[in-house]
Amino acid sequence: MSGKILRSAAMALAVAVLAAGCTPAQMQAPATTAQAGRAAAAFAAVKEVPPRLRMFLQAFPKGGDLHNHLSGAVYAEDFVDWALQDGTCFDLESLAASAPPCDAKGGRPALKDAIAKGQTSRDAVVDAWSMRNYVPGISAASGHQQFFRTFPRFDPATEGRRGDELVAAIGWAADENTLYQELMTSPQMWPAQALAARVVPDDVGDEDFAAQYEILMKAGLADLVPKARAELDAAEAELRRHYGCPGSGDPACDIGIRYLAQVIRTLPPKRVFAQSLLGFLLAQADPRVVGVNLVAPEDTDIVLKTYSTQMRQLGWLGKNVAPVPVALHAGELTLGLVPPPDLRFHIREAIELAGARRIGHGVDISYETDADGILRRMAEQPVAIEIQLTSNEVILGVAGKDHPFDTYRAYGVPVTLNTDDAGVSRNDLTDEYWKAVQRYDLSYDDILRFSRNGLTYSFLEGESLWADPVAFVPVAACAGAVPGADAPPPACATFLAANRKAALQWRLEERLAAFATEAAKLADPQ
Structure with missing residues (x-):
């Protein structure tokens, strides 16, 4: 299977190189390296075993997360901890946090008091402030409703955080x-x-x-x-x-x-x-x-x-x-x-x-x-x-x-x-x-x-390392070097120093090369 993957990758690279009017010697893409081949073989070995696939992907270097809301990135357990520390109030009916002063008689006690008195529980708050334990078709709200209701519920607990x-x-x-x-x-x-x-x-x-x-x-x-x-x-x-x-x-x-x-x-x-x-x-x-x-x-x-x-x-x-x-x-x-x-x-x-x-x-x-x-x-x-x-x-x-x-x-x-x-x-x-x-039967080349x-495709400042972002062909200043496998030559080092995006891309290639040498351990734990 790994040989088939490598042949397909090599063929795709050859097509891209020829289309660009250059020879393979002029345009060395990282996908041709031996490191990528070893990682692809390891990926093929774990792909059909979900727990081991998770281990592989956890260790796999990922370039960036470009669609990430900061407040939504935090797990509700942290929000609850902050609310308890800050004396945040909790509406027993709407399940929403609110700023002090609290009103216990009006159904808006401090969260710590509501938990202590058994009016709610930590688990119930986590469920209300996230999608945890939401069951489509059984829970009263739709997934859409539950998701967007969480934000006004936990937002007051994020004040100053x-x-x-x-x-x-x-x-x-x-x-x-x-x-x-x-x-x-x-x-x-x-x-x-x-x-x-x-x-x-x-x-x-x-x-x-x-x-x-x-x-x-x-x-x-x-x-x-x-x-x-x-x-x-x-x-x-x-x-x-x-x-x-x-x-x-x-x-x-x-x-x-x-x-x-x-x-x-x-x-x-x-x-x-x-x-x-x-x-x-x-x-x-x-x-x-x-x-x-x-x-x-x-x-x-x-x-x-x-x-x-x-x-x-x-x-x-x-x-x-x-x-x-x-x-x-x-x-x-x-x-x-x-x-x-x-x-x-x-x-x-x-x-x-x-x-x-x-x-x-x-x-x-x-x-x-x-x-x-x-x-x-x-x-x-x-x-x-x-x-x-x-x-x-x-x-x-x-x-x-x-x-x-x-x-x-x-x-x-x-x-x-x-x-x-x-x-x-x-x-x-x-x-x-x-x-x-x-879900989509991806290859190692796909996740790369x-x-x-x-x-x-980040908005990070500076030029990209890739002259061709499809075939992953480096810019002229870095031509002749395989990013991640070779040390950057002088012209390339100068280019990387002047372009933050390219420098981070080069670092990713170094991480990918290092990961490839370790991936075999994930594929063969013996």
Whole structure:
């Protein structure tokens, strides 16, 4: 079996090289190395044994998690611990946390008192604040309802805890051998939308973006930028303190971290515009913030009615404020959740109007008008697709052959695997790889591609290591060297020093090469 895998990989590489008009000697792709062959053989040996496959994928180096909400990445057990420590209140009817002062007589005691008196239990709170013990068809709420209800329930327990959230998320990444996290978070977004509600008059049109821009800037929206940066500074300071970075040698200290400014889209258009503008300003001012994304349920009434306006907002900001990268939740819908007309255009408008460079979820692609044309455009441009298998199954009930995973791959759209909200869904990135292998009969070359795509299609600053991101052919400065197997020659070392993305990609190749030498132990435990 391993020989067949290697022959197929070699044939695919030869085709790619010839198509590029170069000889194999000029363009050495990492897939041709002996290390990759050994890892592929080990993968083939464990692929049909789920526990051993999990062990393999846990140790397998993963490039990046590009669709990861910071608050949703934290498991509910941590939220409960923080609520107990902070004296957070708990509503016995809604099961939601809230800030003190508490009101025990009114049914809102401190969580610690509610547990002590048997009014609730720690397990019951964890279940209410996550998808744990949710059973489709038996639980009272749908998966969609339960998932999105968790956020307002646990959100008050996260107050002042962004640093702890970051500690948890980066700890998971280190445990799973993930090199990079692109985390969605919303510093100062609520003050931004509140400012818009106060200062932008009703008679200013929802699509008069220039007028809204002038009003918001005169009202001091830009003053929120240093406050947002200070929030990130404080969170990262807690991360460094917790893991002893630098100098402790803890793997968490080596994780690359960048942020997407997370805009809450389930608000009136002017308030969404204010948040989006803040996101663009923040990305201009802080190199850690590498893009903007709109979040919250795409199927709510206000989003369905204002979706096109939101897309035009982002397009205007990209042209008139700064060319900030945009990744968008688009097509996180399916038939029955919304009327058919709402399935026809969300992905297309995210690309055409908002200029999205990545699409999150994209589950409803087959319902889009001219789906064939959109898929071909995504492959050619390219616009990567962020796939979250667990999330799509839990929220939309779309899984297996019903999921467009293989459709995107068939069209050549770059695919990345991600967690979405690992703490809420009770998954991790290894589980996403495991599900993909189990459900879609993937090869080692496939998971290599997903791992590399997690860095190639990130918004990390600098140029990519790959001149050809399909055949994984290095740029000219690194030609002649096999990334991960050879030391970078002088010109390549200079290139890597100047390009953060390429440097992290080179490190991934080093990790993959080292993993390949250890993979045989996982394939043959004797």
